[in-house]
Amino acid sequence: MLTAMAFGRAVRAGRSLLGLLILLAVMAVMDRPRAGEPVRFLSTQFAPVTEAERMRAILADFVGDVVFQPYDSLALVERLTAEGEIPVGLLAGLHSDLAALAGAGLLRPVDAIAGQLSDRAIPTGVLDLARLGTDTMRYIPWIQTTYLMVAHRRALDYLPAGARLDRLTYLDLIDWATAMHAAQGEPRLGFPAGPRGLMHRFIHGYLYPSYTGGGITTLRSPATLLMWRDMRALWQHTNVRSLTYNSMAEPLLAGDVWVAWDHVARLMPAISAAPDDFVVFPAPLGPRGRGVIVVTLGLAMPTDASQAAAAEALIEYLTRPSTGARIATQLGFFPFDATAAGHIEDDAVAGMLEAIAAQNSAPETLIGVLPPDLGGGSETFGLSYLLAFTRIVLRGIEIDETMTTVAAQMADLLQESGTPCWPPDPVGLGPCQVP
Amino acid sequence: MPGSLSIGRLPWRAVAAVAFVLLMVAAAVAGIMIVSAMRQVRVELEVTPLEQHRTLAGVIQSLSTLASAVDALRIEPTEVRRLRAVVALDRTYALAIDYRARLEAEQPGDTGSAFQSALGPATALLLAELAELDGLLARLRAPGNTQLLASWTRLSDINTTLTDAYVLANTRAVEHLDRQSVHLERLRMGLALVLLLLVGMIFGIGGLLSMQIRTTKARERARAELAVEKQRVEAALARVQATHDLYRDIFQSSPIIITMISPQGRVLFANRLAFEYFGYSEDQLQRLEARDLYVRPTDRDAIARRLAAGETVRDLDVDMVGSDGGVRHCSITFCPVSDGESGVPAAYYVWVSDLTERVRLQAEIMERTTLLQTVMDNAIQGMALYDAGGQLRAWNDRYAAMVGLAAVAPAIGQPLRSVAEALIDRGAFATGRGDALADAIDAGPGGPRAVELEADLAAAVYDLRAQPTPAGGLVITGTDITDRKAAERELRAAKETAESSLAELRETQAQLVEAEKLAALGGLVAGVAHEVNTPVGIALTAASTLRDETLGLIERTGSGAVRKSDVLAYLDLAAETTRLLQANCERAASLIASFRQVSVDQVSDERRRFDLKTYLTEVLLSLGPSLSKTTVAVSVDCPAGLELNSYPGAFSQIITNLVTNALNHAFENRQDGKIEIKVDNLSQGRFSLIFSDNGVGVPDENAPRLFEPFFTTRRGSGGSGLGLHILYNLVVGRLGGHVSFRPTPGGGATFVIEAPCDAPIGDATEAGAGPAGQQP
Known part of the structure; x- marks a missing residue:
């Protein structure tokens, strides 16, 4: 299963990136979404149904409403055309995915958020990658595989x-x-x-x-x-x-x-x-x-995110060691913080x-x-x-x-x-x- | 070498030992070689075909990939597809090279020959084709489909060939593996047989050796064990003997007669007590038959029948007879002794217990019980005996009638509690008293259970007593006290009447005493008046004379007829008369003072200090009128300075009564009466006053009654009979002394009074309750 995930991610990463670019472009010219709606969380990973359900189960413990949407570029484009507007609070993607979006100017800086998460033990080199060659961080390194x-x-x-x-x-x-x-x-x-x-x-x-x-x-x-x-x-x-x-x-x-x-x-x-x-x-x-x-999956916020506060809270929740332990056990991506091993009951996962x-x-x-x-x-x-x-x-x-x-x-x-x-x-x- | 083994005694042992060792070594070496060979065969069987097959499978797999890549390249010759094909080719090439090396590494004549013949050429062909394809791909810049197709076709053929060869080789390898497995199995079995044979020989020889060693050891061990066993047996025998001796002693010293008799009744043996009991010697007893010892033939016959029937004869009371013909009351028990096989008793142990004493005691107990019952039946009291459990065991008819026992049946075992409760319910006891009986019942053995109480059962009153017995029971006795209770009631009434009368009498006595006191006081007053009248009269006469002479002188002086001789005669008269006046007035004053003190003392209970001699003089002076009427002379012998701290009033009364009593009773028709009062100062603060007269004395029959109240011999002459009684009370009760009477030697009466100089404060005894007729 994990083998299939690895291949699926690589294949879908390329296909979904284009669609994500289209999505964000459409969002940039659309009206702001209505306040009070749940946070919409898009991801280029965890598209298989079982993986998506596991992620939704993990997100269920978040204080607030989250709508998790694995990204499929063709499907999302059709949806955008039918509904007209979809607010996105948070994006999850591989480094390359987010690098492309950042290169298109569609991601907002997240240095302030990163400063609040200084205890997450993210390696300096990974943090530097998140700057994507700029002076500011464009995404928060969330989970990794290698x-x-x-x-x-x-x-x-x-x-x-x-x-x-x-x-x-x-x-x-x-x-x-x-x-x-x-x-x-x-x-x-x-x-x-x-x-x-x-x-x-x-x-x-x-x-x-x-x-x-x-x-x-x-x-x-x-x-x-x-x-x-x-x-x-x-x-x-x-x-x-x-x-x-x-x-x-x-x-x-x-x-x-x-x-x-x-x-x-x-x-x-x-x-x-x-x-x-x-x-x-x-x-x-x-x-x-x-x-x-390091195959990093990062969390980024669109430039025009209307759910910034909720997205920041969701970033904090997703980067917690306890949450990272659940993701490692159920989805095969591992947090950067090794202390999350204390929350993992499976010795193999904890050792990994x-x-x-x-x-x-x-x-x-x-x-x-x-x-x-x-x-x-x-x-x-x-x-x-x-x-x-x-x-x-x-x-x-x-x-x-x-x-x-x-x-x-x-x-x-x-x-x-x-x-x-x-x-x-x-x-x-x-x-x-x-x- | 273990123990006492001596291998050198028999040569074959050494040879066997050496052979044993050599066989062990040979077996070890053979085993190692065999195991190694087996491993090698296994390795060859498992490793060589397995690894080669894996490698060949990899070659085939990679070849398939290569063929696919070549075909894809043939269809669409892009750079990516070319790269894929080149990479696939390189993989296939490496695998094929490795496989060829494995093929070349096989030993000819072994299993490798099958592989070599089948796959070697194919592999070589493959390598050649790969080389050609490699060059083709390197040169590929334009669509070269035909060449690629041809190459692909050849690669496919090679793949097929390799696959077929793989399958064939695999099959043959499997067959070979099976054959080798069979061979291996046969080899293994053969080896197992050889090993088994070797092991058998080893064990055989070893067993022989060890058996020999064990035999020797066993022999020695057996010898040692035998010695130990012997010791143990000897010890056991000793214990058996000791036990036998012990049992024999127990048998002989048993306080129970033990004999053994044959089924026919012949005495086989007996203990010492049997001989003593029956008075026979051992020899005599053994010549007897058991039946000879029974008094009654029916007893012996009955026992015989029961034993024959297999019944148990236990604690049977019979009478037996000894050599002296004396009957012995016995209890016998038969214990069969089985022969262990048929179960038929081979003999009987007979335990004989002497019951003579017990029979005698039983008779005695019966006699005593009968006697007790007779006593109980004849007792005037109701009696009942309750055991420690509160159950009635014996009673008499009176008890039954008393508690209504006759109405309850059966009486035996009736609990005392039910009797007590019935009595309580009938209100037989005074309030709360019935609980005492219940408590006594409940106290149980060892508790205080003696109870005395009255049961009023309407028809009679009983004195119920419960006394514990040593056995923990209770003896209840009930005595009819109806008459006594009636007598008590009468006596109580009489007592009350007497007490009432006594109270009245005492009141009367007190009144009379008071009257006597008043009378005495009156006498005293009369005496005082009489005594004072004389000096007063003289004084009055003198005063009158002086007055008359003074008036005459005045008259004569007035008339001028007074003469010097008249004046001188008047002066002489005045001097004499004034002297008489003064003297008699002083006398009268003195008398009055004395009488007043006496009268005050008589009517006053004041305790004060006074000089006894002086006070006696004053008292006697107050009695002067009474004494002047008589010729009785009173003398007082009292030491001067004897001071009393006492009651002078009482003293006055005492002396007055004594004098009055003597004057009234002692000196009738006597002209030489004498009264002597002698006082002595005794030791320890006491004094004595002896009042004696020489009068007529007191008849003996009257002496004991002198101090009784109202006792007088002059009742008709105005005597109250209280004087000496009052005197007694005053001496005893007020002065704290005692008074006694004794006849005066030569006639007369003597009263001896002894009292402390310091009288007790208050009355020493109850006033007016003086004893009657006490004598010193």
């Missing part, structure tokens, strides 16, 4: 001496995988490198920033040579069937893989099934730090929250975000990194030769879309430049 490492406890017997899970380096990971391979006769490290796996996220959001400090602007650099060589070494002790794994939960439970990397939602089935057998830990550290992708907080809040963590909508080039973007992986690591083709090809493709793509760089690359104006 990608983590997980290991079966029997793999810990082969952990290199002196290595710590919370500060594991890629070299430690290579040694660890080597030890397990030698002892077991089969590699026990795994990656979701299958056709529908998220290996491209690992290459772009974790491996590249950890070695080069960026994902695009450092596509070709001396650091990338080291990176690819370490990756080749790591792959020597990686289970080759990872090329068929779309999700790591089943291989972990089957015991084919003892150590894996994957999306939180895709790891959850294994951890929930055997919480005592697995331990989650942050992604490895590279020479430049720990590159991670603590690991996420530990990874994403660590000072050496380089926070990146999912690629924005690149139009038709979104899949090409991901395939470019996969191609680099398969050519360099699987086929053993020359690194520089491969990266030259890949960089050319990436440059064409970004140039064509005109997309500025996004974290972990420095955010700037104009199309992101590929070296």
Whole structure:
């Protein structure tokens, strides 16, 4: 279920963003809504019926009336046409969604609200992202998801001496995988490198920033040579069937893989099934730090929101640790505040929250975000990194030769879309430049 | 080596031990080798095909993806689709390389041959095709559908081939796995048999050895146990013997006669008491039959029948006879002794208890009970005996009649409480008194239950008493006191009458005493008048004479006829007459003073100090008129300075009465009467006054009654009979002393008065209640 959610979010995010832009544009020219009406809360996430109902159940404890509406662009446009006006008090969307709206001038600053929520333990890097390259915050980082490492406890017997899970380096990971391979006769490290796996996220959001400090602007650099060589070494002790794994939960439970990397939602089935057998830990550290992708779901208020007071109260309610605990348990998105773990009865969920907080809040963590909508080039973007992986690591083709090809493709793509760089690359104006 | 094992005694033990050890080692080594081989086979069976199949499955899966990507690219050759195809190709290539490596890693002749023959070529073909496709995709810049189609077609064929080979290999692998499993199972069974054989041999040899060791140990242990057992048996025997001795002593010293007789009645043995009781020796007793000991043949026959019928003979009272022919009252109990098999008694224990004393006591009790009943029946009182539970146990007819017991049946067991309540309801008791009886009943054994009360039952009055018995019961007695109550009533009435009369008498006495006092006072007044009249008369005569002579002189002087001799004669007369006047006036004054004090004292109860001698003189002086009429001489012998703190009035009355009494009774027709009053100052603050006369005395029969009121021998002569009674009361009651009478030696009467010098304040006794006729 969580696996489907992750894919659904990514797909719907792009489709819903356009509709949301239309919605806000219509709102901007419409009369103000009548006072006293419930707060209308739109979200680009939690569209499936079960997820929406769970969110509505969580919102039922809010003091005030809230109407939760998962956003479907086509449906909302038809509604707008039929009714004429729909007041929106609060918006929830991915960073990329909200970035687009902010870029269109449709979101109001929320610095004052953020100041009142200073106890929510939101990492500084995430707060900076919420500024969307401006001087003011355009959304309140609400909940997050990310990608983590997980290991079966029997793999810990082969952990290199002196290595710590919370500060594991890629070299430690290579040694660890080597030890397990030698002892077991089969590699026990795994990656979701299958056709529908998220290996491209690992290459772009974790491996590249950890070695080069960026994902695009450092596509070709001396650091990338080291990176690819370490990756080749790591792959020597990686289970080759990872090329068929779309999700790591089943291989972990089957015991084919003892150590894996994957999306939180895709790891959850294994951890929930055997919480005592697995331990989650942050992604490895590279020479430049720990590159991670934080999929942030933020709360934003439209510029012309007529339900500001109620929306502010709703923001306060949604960002409470107790509310975050319920969301983490029922919807798979986790609050930034690790203290919410005290409100979570499920040990697996609580452990995941603590690991996420530990990874994403660590000072050496380089926070990146999912690629924005690149139009038709979104899949090409991901395939470019996969191609680099398969050519360099699987086929053993020359690194520089491969990266030259890949960089050319990436440059064409970004140039064509005109997309500025996004974290972990420095955010700037104009199309992101590929070296 | 354990215990006393000595392996060196028999060579085969050593050989067996060595063989045992070698077999153990061989078994261990064989086991390790077998287990290792089994693991290896299992690994080969499980790991090799499983991992290879997985890898092959991955190859096939990836190949399918690649084929789809190639086909999509063929249909629409976009860059994205090309990238997808390239990535899919790279995946497939990596998987195929890995699979080829696994195939090449298989040992020839093993299971790998099946895989190699089926899949090797296919894999090689795949790799070749992938290489070609790779070059094709790299060169793809324009729609190359035909080449891609051909490539896709070949990839599909390879996929099919691989899939078929996979299925075939899988099937063969499964078959091989089954064969290997069977082989493994056979191997396992064989190994198990071998191991079993080895283990059997090991255990056999080991068992022999251990058995030998155990046998030796067992032998030693048995020996030790035997010794322990022997000790235990000996100890048990000793205990048995001790127990036997104990029981024998108990048997012999039992206070109960115990014998054992055969079913035929022959005495088998008996304890010492039996011999003593019946007066037979052991030998004699054993020659007797039990029947010989019974007085009545019917007793023995009845017992025999009951025993024969299997009945229990227990505590049967019979009369038995001893060697002396004396009858003994006994209680016998038969206890059969079974032979343990048929259940038929092999003998009987006979317990004989002597009842002679008990019979005697019973007879005695019966006699006493009869006697008690007879006593009760003949008692004039109603009697009843209640036990500790308040139940009636014995009574007599009078009790029954008293409480109406005859109307209640049965009487035996009737609770006392019901009797008490019936009596209370009938109002037999005075208010609240009935509760006392109920409380006594409720107090129970040990409580205070003695009760005395009267029950008025209309027809009679009873004195009911309840006394506890030592057994905790109550004995109720009821005495008819009707007559006594009537007599008490009469006596009470008579008493009241007497008391009333006595009160009147005392009042009269008081009045008479008062009259006597007044009379005495009157006498005193008369005496005073008489005494004072003389000096007053003389004074008056002298005064008259002086007056006459003075008038004459005046007359003569007036007439001028007075002479010097007249004047001188007048002066002589005046001097004499004035002297007489003065003397007699002084005398009269003195008398009056004395009499006044006496009279005041007589009528006054004032207690004061006075000189006894002086006061006696004054009292006697007041009695002068009475004394002057007689020739009685009164002498007073009283020490000077004896001062009393007493009642002079009483004293005056006492002396007056004594003198008057003596004058009236002692000196009739006597000319030499003497009265002597002697006072002595006794020790301890007391004095005595003895008044004696030499008169006619008092007859003996009158002496005891002198101080009785109204006792006089001169009733017809005006005597009141109260003088000495008043004297007695004054001495005893006022002066706090005592007075007694005794005859004067030589005739006459003597009264002895003894009293304290300091009289008690107030009356020492009740006035007028002097005893009658007290003598010292």
